[in-house]
Amino acid sequence: MTTPKGSLLVQDARTRKRNAAEARFKTYGKLAIGVGLLALVILISSILGNGTSAFRQTEIAMNVTLPEAKLDKSGTRDMEVMKKVTTLTYGPILAQGLADTLAAEGIVVEGLTAKDIDAMISREASAQLRDRVLADPSLVGATVAITVLASGRIDGYYKGRVSMESAVLDSNVTPAQLRLADALKDKGLLVTKFNWDFLTAPDASDQRPEAAGLGVAILGSAYMMLVVLVLALPIGVASSIYLEEFAPKNRWTDLIEVNISNLAAVPSIVFGILGLAIFINFAGLRASAPIVGGLVLTLMTLPTIIISTRAALKSVPPSIRDAALGVGASKMQAVFHHVLPLAAPGILTGTIIGLAQALGETAPLLLIGMVAFVREYPAPYTAADGLFGEPSTALPVQVYNWTQRADPAFFERASGAIIVLLIFLLIMNAVAIILRRRFERRW
C-alpha cells in the first residue's frame, strides 16, 4: 500500500506550490489596484501642492504722494490731459512712495539701491495706480495709502520658491531685497492675502507673473460651454430620438450608427484640424473666437450626448409608448409627451458629463488659435465679430500657455488654474451624480 503524499492537514509540495501561486496572483491584483489609487493620490497631491499657493498673493502697503505737477499738468482735472500721462510716469511715483514709507517707518537695510527698492514692486502696480487715479481724480495732490502687488520673486520668497541661497544666483532678486521684505513684513506693511485677482484678472505678460489671472479664460470657457449646451443638447437629443424611436433598419441608419461610434473614438486633435480647415479657413470665422471653439467642442461632445441619450430613451419601458399610442397619440406625440420627459434625467446627466469632457479639452483649441495672448475681456456680442466672436482663451489652454513661459512663477499659476478647472469638473460631475441618484427611475 502506498502512503498518501499528504492530507488535508499536511499539504504536499504540489498543493503548496499551487496555493503559493494563488496567493501571488491575488497580490498582483491588490498591487495593481494599489498602483492605480497611488497614481491618483500622487497626481492630485502634486497639483494641489504646486497650485494652492497661486491663491495667495503678497502685497506691499505704502503711502504715496501723488504730485499734481506730474499727473495733471492742466491743474483742472481734465480727463483728456490726465489720460495722456502713461504708466511710465506712475512708476517713479510708486518708487518714491515706497522709499518715503521706508524712511517714515525707519527701516534701513544695507546694500540696497533705489533701483532695487523699486524692483520689489510689481510692474503691474503703476497701471493699477493709474487706473485708480483716473477713476477718482480728486486723489491727485493728496497722499494716499495703497497696497500694491509685490514682484514675482518677492512673492515667491513667501511661497518657498525663492530662498536667500537662490537669490544670490538670481539676477532678478538680491538677498538684500529679501531682507527688506522681511523687515516690511515685521512692520506689517507686507502681507499675503487671498488672491481674488487670480480668478478675475486677465493674463499678464512674461515679466509680471504676479498679475496673471484667469478672468478671460474662465469667461471664454463659459462662452464655449454655452455654445456647446445650446447646440449639442438639441442636436444630440434630436438625432438620438430619430435613431432610437423612428429609424428604419437600413443602410443609411447603419451608416449613421457606425459614424457615431467612430466619432466617439476619433482623437480630439483631429477635431481641431477640422475646426481650423472648415470654420476658420473655409467659413471665415475669426481665429481664437469662442464661437469656433464652441462649434468644435460641440462636434466632439455630440457622440457622448447621443450615446447617453439613447441609453436613457432605451430604458423607458415600451408599455409607456403603447399606452400613449393606445389612447390615440401619434408616435411623435408619444415620444415628445411621454418618453422624453421620463428620459430627461438620464439625458441631462449625459449632457453634463459631455460638457465636463468638453471643458477639459485642450488639443483642438490649440489649433484654432485660442492659445493667443488675450488681455481684453471678450464681449458676448459685437457688430464686427458677431456672437461670441471676439478673441478669447479657455481654462485648459491658459494652463498650457503658462507652462510655455520662462518664469517658474507661471508653473504655480498653471497648477492653480488646474485646481480651478478641477473644481468646476467636480461640481459638474457631482451635479450629474445627484441628478442620477435623485431622479433615476428603475422600471
Added chain:
Amino acid sequence: MSPFMMLLLVAVLAILGYLTARNRALSMVGGDSRKLASLPGFYGQNAAFAALIPAFAVFLVGGLLTRLSTQFEGLGAWSTLITSFPGLVPLLAVLAAAVCVTLAFTRSNPSYRARVASEKWIMGLLIAAASIAILTTVAIVASMLFESVNFFRQYRAADFLFGTTWAPDFRGNSSLGLLPLLWGTLYISVVALLFAVPVGLFAAIYLSEYAGPKLRAVAKPMIEVLAGIPTIVYGLFALVTVGPLVRDWLAQPLGLGTSGSSVFTAGLVMGVMLIPFVSSLSDDIISAVPQAMRDGSLALGATRSETIRQVVIPAALPGIVGAVLLAASRAIGETMIVVLGAGAAAARLNEGLVEMINPFEAMTTVTVKIVSQLTGDTDFAAPETLVAFALGLTLFTITLCLNVLALYIVRKYREQYE
C-alpha cells in the same frame, strides 16, 4: 437685406402663419374644433414650421454656396450674382418662408391632416440632426484630404511616407519624413501600454473576481476618476513632477540622458491615464463570462487563480484584445501629455540603435508636430504647414483602423454567450 432683418421677418411670418392658419381652419367650421381633422394648434404649428424650416434651409445652402464660390472657379456665376446683390441669400430665405407659409395657409381646411403634416416637418429636423454625424465625418476627411493633396503637390509622397529625417525649415528645403514621428508615437504608446495593460487588467481581475462589494464600491469609482481628469492635467503632471523625478533618479544615475522630457515620462503618465480605460472595459468583459464556466472549473478542483488564468481569461481574450486596441488608439491620438512630456525633438533614426531606443531621450510624436506646425504664424501655402494635414490624415487612418478592428472583435465576441 441683413441676416438680422431676415430673422425678424421670418419670425413675424411664422407667428402670422400660426395665427392665420389656425383661425382659418377654425372659422371654416364655425369655431367647432371637433369638426377638424386635427386639433387647431396643429394647423398653426404646420404653418409656423413651413415658415421657419425652408427659410433656414435656404439660408444655410445659400451661405454655403457663397463660401464655396470664393474658393472654386466653377461657381463664378453665383459669385458675381452675390456681389451685385449682397442681400440676395436672406431675401431668398424670406421669399421661401413666405411661399411655404402661403401654401400651408391655403391648405388649412377642415379635412387637411395638419398633425401628420406638422410631424413630417419635425421628422425632417430629426433626420437632419442625425445626419450631422455623417456630415462631421465627411468634413473631417474632406478637410484633411483637400489640404493633403495640396501638400503632396509640393512634396513627394514617397519622401513623406518613407523619409527618415524630420527637419522642417520655413525658408524651404525641409525634410518632412513621417517615420521618425511614427516611431516616437509608437514607442511612447508601447511604453504606455506596457504599464497600463498589466495594471489595468490585474485591477479588473481583482475587482471582478476577488474584491468584496465594499472594496469594489470604493476602488472602482476611484480608479475611474482617473479617466475623468483632463489630459492637460496629466501633461502638467508629467512636466512638473514626473519629468524631473525620472531625470534625477533614473536617467542621470544611469547616464542615459539629461532631458526632463522623455519617452519614459510621457509613456508612464499616459499609462496612468489609460489604466481606467483598460480596467473598466476588461471588467465589463470579464463580468460577461458566464458563471457556469467558473463553477465548472472550480468544481474540478482548480484554484481561483487557475480558473481565471485557464478559463476566464481565454474566454474573455478577444474582448480584452479589443480593449487593448482601443487603449492603443487612445494612446496614439493623445496630444497634451506628449506635448508637455515627450519633447519636441524628432527621433534620430540614422544615428544608431542606441539613440533610437533610448527611453530617456526626448522624442516627438505625430500629434505634437500637428500642434507645432499649426500654431503660431502659419502660411497655408507652405509645405511645412500643410504637412500637418497629411500627419492628421495619417493619424486619423491609424486610429480609425484600430477602432474598427477593436469594435469588430468586441462585437463578435459578445455574440458568443448570447
